[in-house]
Amino acid sequence: MVSWVNQVCATGSQSLPVDFGVVSSGVVCNGIFYVYSETDKLARYDIERGFWIGIQTSPFPPRVIEYYPKLVSCSGRLFMLSVSWCEGDGQIGCRNKAVRKLWELDLMYLAWTEVSVHPDSPMDWNVAFVADINHIFGVEMFKIFGQVLDFLTVCDVSEKRMNWSHISRNHMAHELDATSCMTKSLAILHL
Structure with missing residues (x-):
């Protein structure tokens, strides 16, 4: 998955936000590719339009740092x-x-x-x-x-x-x- 994100960025598309960090999980939901970073940031990639958007959510779920969250898309x-x-x-x-x-x-x-x-x-x-x-x-x-x-x-x-x-x-x-x-x-x- 990380290599796919790198390929998307290398094709000339807009890259992930600078302070995003290392991608730990990603999934496609409703035609949008969502990624979550080890620094608790969320971004989405619009596959049709070819650009990344950082997503501000409130609040981010609390977590134990040693366990990276896993994104899952189910039923849209x-x-x-x-x-x-x-x-x-x-x-x-x-x-x-x-x-x-x-x-x-x-x-x-x-x-x-x-x-x-x-x-x-x-x-x-x-x-x-x-x-x-x-x-x-x-x-x-x-x-x-x-x-x-x-x-x-x-x-x-x-x-x-x-x-x-x-x-x-x-x-x-x-x-x-x-x-x-x-x-x-x-x-x-x-x-």
């Missing part, structure tokens, strides 16, 4: 998954718990709204998400205590309450090494 809507610290309801130790949250950007008013919380603790720094029709799928894979664990989850964004469900969980593989968890692919097929 723009979502972001980010990791932040849990806000407690008087729960002891809640400030020490990180959670992955799903945010939606109102494309007209440019405001982020929290719409769901992922059920698993964010153990995978390189989690992959992909959307299909009304569903966002996520695959997490990480090595802990000498075992590689993986989880596959789904969220139906057409429902009023966007809850995540486990499709599979806790598959353990002993023959994989930690580098196998760094990159992963996910594809949705309609059979």
Whole structure:
């Protein structure tokens, strides 16, 4: 994705805003290419007209710096998954718990709204998400205590309450090494 952004800029098109930073995530939504930077900035590239626009949103979702947010486009809507610290309801130790949250950007008013919380603790720094029709799928894979664990989850964004469900969980593989968890692919097929 970063190489695609570099190709777009090298073709003579207007470049990203100077202070944008390094692109960490990108997705096409309604014919517009959106990118998010490691410095918490959002920009869009109008594919038909060939120019970049920096987007000021209010507010940017809070996040744990070590986890880069992931943009996802689903049903003509723009979502972001980010990791932040849990806000407690008087729960002891809640400030020490990180959670992955799903945010939606109102494309007209440019405001982020929290719409769901992922059920698993964010153990995978390189989690992959992909959307299909009304569903966002996520695959997490990480090595802990000498075992590689993986989880596959789904969220139906057409429902009023966007809850995540486990499709599979806790598959353990002993023959994989930690580098196998760094990159992963996910594809949705309609059979």
